[in-house]
Amino acid sequence: MHKLLLIAQWEYMTRIRSKWFIISTLIIPLVLVAFMFLPAVVMQGTGSDIRIIALIDANGEMSVEFETAISEQYHLKNGQAKYQIIVLENKPVEEAIAVGHELLDSQTIDAFVVLPVDIMGKNHAEYHANFIGNYREQEEVRAVISSVLLNLRARDAGLNPEVVKQLSRRVNLDLIEMDGGGEKKQGDELFSYILPVIFVMMLYFAIVMSSQVLMRSVLEERTNRLVEILLSSVNAGQLMSGKILGLGLLGLTQLLFYMVCGFVVSQYRGIEIINTAQILYFLLYFILGYMFFSGVYAAIGAVFSSEQDAQQAVSIISIVSIFPLLMSSYVITNPDSLLTIVLSHMPFVSPFFMILIIGIKAPPFWHIISTSILLILYAVCAMIIAGKIFRTAILMTGKRPSLPEIIQWFKSA
Amino acid sequence: MRLDLQNIRKEFNKTVAVDGLNMSISEGSIFGLVGPNGAGKTTTIRMIMNILQPDSGTILLNGSPIYEADYPKIGYLPEERGLYRKMKLLDTIVYFGTLKGLSKTESKQRTEHYLDRFDLKDYTNRKIEELSKGNQQKVQFIIAILHNPDLVILDEPFSGLDPVNQMILKEIITEFHDAGKTIVFSTHQMEQVEKLCHDICMIHQGRRVLYGKLMEIKRNYGTRKFRIQYEGNEKVINNIGNAKWTVRYDSISGDLASGLEINDILRQIISVVTVTHVDISEPSLEQIFIDLVKGGSGA
Numbered sequence: 001m002h003k004l005l006l007i008a009q010w011e012y013m014t015r016i017r018s019k020w021f022i023i024s025t026l027i028i029p030l031v032l033v034a035f036m037f038l039p040a041v042v043m044q045g046t047g048s049d050i051r052i053i054a055l056i057d058a059n060g061e062m063s064v065e066f067e068t069a070i071s072e073q074y075h076l077k078n079g080q081a082k083y084q085i086i087v088l089e090n091k092p093v094e095e096a097i098a099v100g101h102e103l104l105d106s107q108t109i110d111a112f113v114v115l116p117v118d119i120m121g122k123n124h125a126e127y128h129a130n131f132i133g134n135y136r137e138q139e140e141v142r143a144v145i146s147s148v149l150l151n152l153r154a155r156d157a158g159l160n161p162e163v164v165k166q167l168s169r170r171v172n173l174d175l176i177e178m179d180g181g182g183e184k185k186q187g188d189e190l191f192s193y194i195l196p197v198i199f200v201m202m203l204y205f206a207i208v209m210s211s212q213v214l215m216r217s218v219l220e221e222r223t224n225r226l227v228e229i230l231l232s233s234v235n236a237g238q239l240m241s242g243k244i245l246g247l248g249l250l251g252l253t254q255l256l257f258y259m260v261c262g263f264v265v266s267q268y269r270g271i272e273i274i275n276t277a278q279i280l281y282f283l284l285y286f287i288l289g290y291m292f293f294s295g296v297y298a299a300i301g302a303v304f305s306s307e308q309d310a311q312q313a314v315s316i317i318s319i320v321s322i323f324p325l326l327m328s329s330y331v332i333t334n335p336d337s338l339l340t341i342v343l344s345h346m347p348f349v350s351p352f353f354m355i356l357i358i359g360i361k362a363p364p365f366w367h368i369i370s371t372s373i374l375l376i377l378y379a380v381c382a383m384i385i386a387g388k389i390f391r392t393a394i395l396m397t398g399k400r401p402s403l404p405e406i407i408q409w410f411k412s413a
Numbered sequence: 414m415r416l417d418l419q420n421i422r423k424e425f426n427k428t429v430a431v432d433g434l435n436m437s438i439s440e441g442s443i444f445g446l447v448g449p450n451g452a453g454k455t456t457t458i459r460m461i462m463n464i465l466q467p468d469s470g471t472i473l474l475n476g477s478p479i480y481e482a483d484y485p486k487i488g489y490l491p492e493e494r495g496l497y498r499k500m501k502l503l504d505t506i507v508y509f510g511t512l513k514g515l516s517k518t519e520s521k522q523r524t525e526h527y528l529d530r531f532d533l534k535d536y537t538n539r540k541i542e543e544l545s546k547g548n549q550q551k552v553q554f555i556i557a558i559l560h561n562p563d564l565v566i567l568d569e570p571f572s573g574l575d576p577v578n579q580m581i582l583k584e585i586i587t588e589f590h591d592a593g594k595t596i597v598f599s600t601h602q603m604e605q606v607e608k609l610c611h612d613i614c615m616i617h618q619g620r621r622v623l624y625g626k627l628m629e630i631k632r633n634y635g636t637r638k639f640r641i642q643y644e645g646n647e648k649v650i651n652n653i654g655n656a657k658w659t660v661r662y663d664s665i666s667g668d669l670a671s672g673l674e675i676n677d678i679l680r681q682i683i684s685v686v687t688v689t690h691v692d693i694s695e696p697s698l699e700q701i702f703i704d705l706v707k708g709g710s711g712a
Contacts, residue, residue: 003512010508014500224495229556232462232489233512235481395464 003234007242012249015213025254028205029261050076051137054086054103054112056096062115062148063087070144083140088112097128104130113141120152195273196359197328202258203282203355204325207289208318210251211297214243218301218394219310227394236391244294248287255286281358281368288375289351293317295382302386302393303406317348324352335360344371347378414475414486414564414595415440416461421470423456430456431467432619438597438612443590445610445627446599447698453619454599455492458568461597462489474564485514488562492569492599494553498542502533505541506555513560520559527555531581547574554582558589565589567598571605583609603698615702622705627698634705635696639675640666645686669693 015021053070057063063085071081086109090096093114100112111129119125125145127138147165154164218240221227230239259279266273274282296317304310324331324343331340335357344353344367354371357363389406416438423431431453438444446454459465461472463479474483497505503524510520528534531551536544541552550573558565565586571579586596586609600606606613606627613630615623623630642664658667665682669675675693682688 006508006511014497014504018499220497221495224498225491225493226495226497228459228462228464228491228493229489229509229553230512231464232487233484233509395459 004238004242004245007234007239008246008249011217011243011246015247015250016253021213021250021254024205024209025257028201029258050080050084051082051111052084052086052109053141054088054100054109056088056093056100056112056114058093058115058117059119060089061152062119062145065148065151066115066144069148070140073144074140093117100128104128111137111141113145115145119149123149193332196332196356197325199278199282199355199359200325200328200352202255203286203289204321204352206251206255206258206286207293207351208321209254210247210290211293212314213250214247214294215297215301215310215314216307217243217247218298218390219304219307222302222394223305231395236394237387239394240298240387240390244291244298248290248294251290252283252286255282277362278358282355284368284372285351285354285375288372288379291379292347292375292382293321295379295386299386299389299393302390305396320348321352324349324356327353328356331356332360335363341367345374350375350378416564416595416597417471417473417476418457418461419471419473421457421460421467421472423453423460423465423467429619431460431616434470434614434616434619434621436614436621436624438595440595441590441593442612443586443596443610444598445606445613446597446616447603447606447613447702448601448616448622449702450601452601452616454601454616455568457616458489458492458566458597458599461566462487485560486563488513488557488560488565490554490557490565490567490570494546494550496541496549496552498540500541501538502528502541502544502552503537506552506559509556510559513562515560523559523561524555527559530585531555531578547578550574551578554585558585562594564595565597567596569600570598571600571602603702607698613698615698617702617706623701630701631695631698634701637669637696638666638694639669639678640664640690640692640694641675641678641682641688642690643682643686643688 055063055066057066067085067087070083070085074082076082088096088099090099093116097112097114100109100114103109104112107130111127114126114128116122116125127141132138150164150168151161154161221230227239234242259274259282262274297314300310300313304313327343331343331353334340340353340357344350344357346353350371354363354368357367393406418434418436421431421434422429434453434457446457448454456465460467461479472479479487503521506524506528507517507520510524511517515523525534525537528537531554533544533548533551536548541549544552554567554570557567567586570582574582586598589596598606598609610627612625613623613627614621623634644663655667655670658665665678675691679688679691
């Protein structure tokens, strides 16, 4: 037991100080934070520049109203109108468009909008720009054209545009999510979709990364024959368990760090990202998932004699275990479906499906219990098989063993 | 510690690596396991170290099989050298010391002592990958002996070391021997064995070809060579002795066949020439080995 702890301590201490670990631990929350905040920043950021947009109104009926509406509705932070409109009155329209393109090329204007002759009937307009990635601007232009068109149509139909405006107000949808206790809480559309995905990614990185480190560590000791010195001091069981324990703690450290990040972000955004029950579930599914994966990866590390060979084997597992992420939109909309429940009990993917579900809603207690029992079963099987393979394979030199040979060891161990 | 190997056999994919090997290594001896490359030395050592399991036969340490509890009493320098490349020298050696049951403080003290002795002090906090190959080998030797084991097994300890470091290694081996510890070392460099070992086991193609006290082996298997220098008339000399001997104007040399002593030859020639120099050379282990292998199967 003492030696097992010595090995665990060594593995933990040597990895936690490595640059690789620090970088990989930091980079994931950074990506996630960027993922969560950037869209918001882009949406809110009106910038400080006035946008100059040229308007080509083929009928000449809408330009005044468009100009008024857009300058009244959108402002910069300093209160100035966001859009400055230049009306191009050249005839015919084709010539106006040519002028618009020249102005774009010389960067005199940021974009130009064409309101064609048949706009009333065909209900379409054009937006020309050098870069059409500015969704926010396009959305605003679209909204203004729509409202101007609505006014024109109302007038044509003999209706009072003000009344129509009142009647056609857009509904504001307030999103309220129910939690288990029946209490209402304010939800956030973006969050309730992205959060479960982030949960899965956090668990995936913590489990798979530490298992990969474990595999590489086994592989290193095997290929440089350090294992001979190690096994003249400890037995194979102690070596494998010590490594699994030490690198498991490493993954746990990473996971706890992510959770702290989650809390900080929660505080900053004022939205509950992760609660106590979810943290406990995270720990539960990390430990159970890691026990299974570490066994599999330790065995792979012991069998293959080069990193490339081992990576190939591992990539299959990585693809299988990323499957829940691909299924996330289905699971998020159908967390109770039979398919979701069946998938959440499968080896390799069970912990990830569960954490996906937990990110959406609190699953029933039986679901937690049934998946836990199965995961323990998977983990025990993986450990027994891995232990047998590890004991024999770790000392092998030379060529990669064939499958029949591995089966033979398994029988003889 | 006494080590006994009884009828050890090991096959790899139907190739016999070790074939019915018997040997006893008595406590306090410096034992040489010799043989050419691929003879089965490393396989034998790996079986002693419990790294490989023999297909048949038994290995006994002080009369009983080797258990995990015996590990702290055994030190091992494997033939293939590897270390944690990215780790610091001191940390790595201390870690292996603690795995052998030393306390952290003790392991650290001893590590510092040996680093000093091997002139590696300046590298204490350097990464192992910054060390030369020879220096890495010294580190591995330190790991093998740090916990002051009663039985030290060294697989090719001298290969790749310069003469100065070979000297330090020999000094430490001698110290361990003086302290009554058992040392087994394996090498294909037979002259190393001749300088250090009292007892040897020579294996070839997995079989034992020579075994016992080095002196006795030399006496029994080798042919001593003699060379007598003289002044006088060599024509007289031509009439005596063996046709195989080489007679020159100032010397006579050849094999000293069993039963024949140098005095017998001297007695014959001393009356006709003036002997200026007499030299008898012991057979080298290498020569014995070559003779044995050429001559067919061994002992």
